Amino acid sequence: MNALLPALTATARAAAHPNGGDCRCAPAGAVLAERDDDAAVVRHGGTVAKAHTPGTDPAGLGLRLTTATRLPDILLAPLRPAPDTVLGRLVTLWPHGAPVDPDDPAAAPWEAAATLLARLHRAPAPAGLPPMRGPAKAARAVRRLGAVGPHPAAGPVLRAWSALPAWARGEAPAPPGGTLCHGDLHLGQLVRHPAGTGPWLLIDVDDLGTGDPAWDLARPAAWYACGLLPPEEWSRFLAAYREAGGPAVPAAGDPWPALDLPARALTVQTAALAVAKSVAAGRPLDEVEQAVVDACVRMGPVPPELASEYAQ
Known part of the structure; x- marks a missing residue:
């Protein structure tokens, strides 16, 4: 990482x-994210460079970049259509967008996030796009938990x-589904572009792919179930998703039969990382x-009717 960040x-x-020419950009070389086994992101003025996780498949990443380019009103489009390679890592370039303000939770764009998701889920998935990586990311979090050694909270998690089920743990193919999914939706995946004036757009295509669209609703659903997202904010999110015609849940009635399994998986993922x-x-x-x-402690067995429904 010491050599990667300057490069x-x-x-x-x-x-x-x-x-070329003189540089008066601010910030110049600001590190936005870095971790040895994950992505590294730096910003220079209005340009963001991202070194993707080691071992990222170049063909899969290329298809994901193409998808973002084709859906510029939903996903932030890259500055270049294909990744570069820097010190053996795949690197992509992006315009900078203004992120959600974490210090102003009342202004969280839940409706915008839900509407973008619904539009993404209704968009045709390009041929050959890999499965969305939500279950694989959850499995990675659990492996990270296992690497830290004994801990009192590890058992219930x-x-x-x-x-x-095995598919939700990334150990078996997911049930067939051709819906285009983000794969890692949270408020940190939204930016305004152009910064401060443009519309909200989704970022981070690393986990983009086809699969069960309920996975993209699972993190806010899990936060709501854990008591971390107020009911009124969850209601705003769900109502906006339904109003925009999102296919992950029924247009009316109880959404939880569709959300239960993905919400459990996201709760475990969050707990393992915590x-x-x-x-x-x-x-x-x-x-x-x-x-x-504590939510993992309270979890009972997966209801048989849900397990059988996903197995079909």
């Missing part, structure tokens, strides 16, 4: 100034994980982290 910064600077991060930081679980672990 990534140079890539972003070169993209921001293709003709792993028991809740083992109760899920425990792993607390151990790495040498601190106890905070209130929010404890809430998702």
Whole structure:
């Protein structure tokens, strides 16, 4: 990572100034994200460069970039149609967009997120697009939990994980489905572009693919079930998704038969990451982290009718 960040910064600077010249960009080389086993992201002025996770499939990433280019009113489009390679890592370039303000929860764009999801789910999936990577990402979080060693919270998290069907744990093919899905929806995946004036758009195509669209609603559903998302905000999100014709849940009535399994998986994923991060930081679980672990404690077996429905 020590060598990657300067090289990534140079890539972003070169993209921001293709003709050279003096640089007066602010920020210049700001690191937005970095972790040795994950993506690294830097910003130079209005250009963002992302080094994707080691081992990313170039063909799959190329199809995901093509999808974003074809849906510029839903997904932020890349600056270039294909990834570059920097120090052995696939790198993509993007325009900078203004993210959701984490210090202003009352202004969280739940309706915009739901509407974008519904439009994404209704868009045709390009031929050959890989499955969305939601279950694989949940499995990765559980592996990360297993790597930190014994912890009092690990038992209930792993028991809740083992109760899920194999497809939700990334251990078997998902039930057939051709719906275009984001794969990792949360409010951090929305930006305004152009920054501050443009519409909200979805970002981060790493997990984009085909599958069960309920997975994209599962994180806010899980937060609601854990008591972390107020009922009125969940209602706003769900109503906006239905109003926009989203296919993941029925147009009326109880949405939970469709959301139960994905929401369980996202709860386990969140709890596994919470425990792993607390151990790495040498601190106890905070209130929010404890809430998702407690939700794993409360989880019973998957209802047979849901398991059989997904198996069909």
